[in-house]
Amino acid sequence: MSTSTTTGWTDRFGHTMMRTLATPKLMLARGEGCRVWDVDGNEYLDFLAGIAVNSLGHAHPVLVDAVSRQIATLAHVSNYFATPPQLELAERLTRITGAGDAGRVYFCNSGAEANEAAFKLARLNRSGGHRTRVLALNNAFHGRTMGSLALTGKPPMREAFEPLPAGVEHIDTTIEALEAAIDDRVAALFVEPIKGEAGVLDLPDGFLKRARELTEQHGVLLIIDEIQTGVGRTGRWFAYEHAGILPDAVTVAKGIAGGVPIGALVTFGWASELFSQGQHGSTFGGNPLATAAGNAVLGEIERADLVGNAERRGEELRAIIRGYDSPLIGDVRGQGLLVGIGLTEGEAHRLSDAALANGLIINAPNESSIRLAPPLIVGDDELAEFRERFGRALASIPTTGKKS
Numbered sequence: 001m002s003t004s005t006t007t008g009w010t011d012r013f014g015h016t017m018m019r020t021l022a023t024p025k026l027m028l029a030r031g032e033g034c035r036v037w038d039v040d041g042n043e044y045l046d047f048l049a050g051i052a053v054n055s056l057g058h059a060h061p062v063l064v065d066a067v068s069r070q071i072a073t074l075a076h077v078s079n080y081f082a083t084p085p086q087l088e089l090a091e092r093l094t095r096i097t098g099a100g101d102a103g104r105v106y107f108c109n110s111g112a113e114a115n116e117a118a119f120k121l122a123r124l125n126r127s128g129g130h131r132t133r134v135l136a137l138n139n140a141f142h143g144r145t146m147g148s149l150a151l152t153g154k155p156p157m158r159e160a161f162e163p164l165p166a167g168v169e170h171i172d173t174t175i176e177a178l179e180a181a182i183d184d185r186v187a188a189l190f191v192e193p194i195k196g197e198a199g200v201l202d203l204p205d206g207f208l209k210r211a212r213e214l215t216e217q218h219g220v221l222l223i224i225d226e227i228q229t230g231v232g233r234t235g236r237w238f239a240y241e242h243a244g245i246l247p248d249a250v251t252v253a254k255g256i257a258g259g260v261p262i263g264a265l266v267t268f269g270w271a272s273e274l275f276s277q278g279q280h281g282s283t284f285g286g287n288p289l290a291t292a293a294g295n296a297v298l299g300e301i302e303r304a305d306l307v308g309n310a311e312r313r314g315e316e317l318r319a320i321i322r323g324y325d326s327p328l329i330g331d332v333r334g335q336g337l338l339v340g341i342g343l344t345e346g347e348a349h350r351l352s353d354a355a356l357a358n359g360l361i362i363n364a365p366n367e368s369s370i371r372l373a374p375p376l377i378v379g380d381d382e383l384a385e386f387r388e389r390f391g392r393a394l395a396s397i398p399t400t401g402k403k404s
Contacts, residue, residue, distance in 0.1 A: 025356060031059055032057075033057045036361070046058070047361055054255075055297055055306070055376045056300060056375060056376070060258065066293055066295070067292065067293050075289045079281060088291070092295065092298055093105050099268045102268065103272060104272040104275075107282065107285040107286030109285060110143075111228075111254060111263050114253055115190075117251075118188075119165070120280055121265065125220075125271075125274060132187070133167060135188070135190065136152070136169075136171075137172075139153050139173070139201070141196070144157070146165060154197075173207070175206060178211055187221065188222075189221070190225060191223070191225065194228070194333075197365055198369075199333075200334040200340025202333055212243075212246075215248070222247045222248050226251060227253045228254055230256075231254070232306055232376055233336055233338050233373070234334070236311075247268060249265060250268075255376075257293035257294040258293060262293070304377075309379075311336050313378050314335065314339065317372065317378075320386065321341060326395075327399050338372075341372070342369060343368050344399075345399055346367040347399075351393060354392075359389055
């Protein structure tokens with residue numbers, strides 16, 4: 001690698017990249033499995049996986065082969081034409097989501113775009129024009145585009161861009177708030193089954209089941225945002241399976257193609273009849289390169305039972321975390337290989353930096369939470385290394401010793 005690449009990259013980043021991004025802490029050069037290396041040759045155990053994106057880790061041969069073969073034949077044709085990988089992935093998604101023969105798939109390029117499509121779907125559930133309300137949850141995150149930002153229940157993210165698309169109401173994440181808010185004027189309810197960007201916060205027991213009952217009773221679309229939780233991440237193909245329900249629509253992205261940009265909206269039953277020709281579209285959405293990558297990744301997850309691995313390894317990872325003798329660790333949250341650690345003191349960013357100094361990549365979504373989302377291929381060796389490296393990071397943080 002040339003000196004111009006490895007030297008002064010932080011200055012180059014500051015001069016060329018939009019100020020929406022803070023200067024990164026590392027410049028990464030390559031990855032393999034659950035590890036990455038920076039431009040100086042330092043190795044790191046990756047327990048974030050590109051924020052739950054790299055399902056198969058880095059440079060997995062199945063993905064490398066699929067992308068190499070596809071780009072050598074057909075990479076993009078626009079949506080004037082169909083391609084075999086596009087239809088194969090659509091059929092695969094209707095199968096693994098449980099949407100079945102009545103399911104329909106819209107492809108796009110990211111999670112935010114999938115939620116934009118879902119927002120438009122909600123607008124089509126008008127029932128004579130009197131359904132003008134869309135519900136979402138406080139502290140939820142659905143993206144940063146204008147429509148998905150309107151759904152996001154984090155006022156500091158929204159305020160600079162208001163007025164946003166109208167009609168969205170944010171409610172508390174309680175069954176009582178659900179029961180008070182849902183009526184025949186509501187078009188849709190958007191729910192994250194685990195609030196990932198809020199620090200991996202679980203929903204209250206029975207929340208999704210009650211949401212399904214109320215939305216069916218009032219003709220409301222139940223739209224579940226599985227962008228971070230889907231594709232085996234929680235030990236099921238989709239987190240709503242833990243509640244024993246099916247939604248009317250689900251948005252997916254992140255882990256579908258292992259790092260190749262893709263997103264999708266999958267509709268169920270009557271929700272599949274709402275969109276009509278010309279009401280939405282994407283030039284790049286569902287291109288053969290991205291969908292071939294998606295088929296390869298989902299096929300390998302299925303073949304290697306990585307959904308089951310996520311469930312088993314998630315339990316082991318939580319046991320490791322609970323086993324540390326540290327007053328800094330409070331509760332342990334999440335499901336499968338989406339793990340949140342609630343801290344008793346506001347030291348999450350300091351702990352994340354300490355982990356990085358010990359060769360471990362984790363994430364602090366806020367000052368009181370650590371988020372872990374390792375690749376679904378994680379095994380014994382990686383968990384043993386995590387135990388050691390995270391333990392050293394924990395021990396380096398001075399605490400008061402008092403649990404809040």
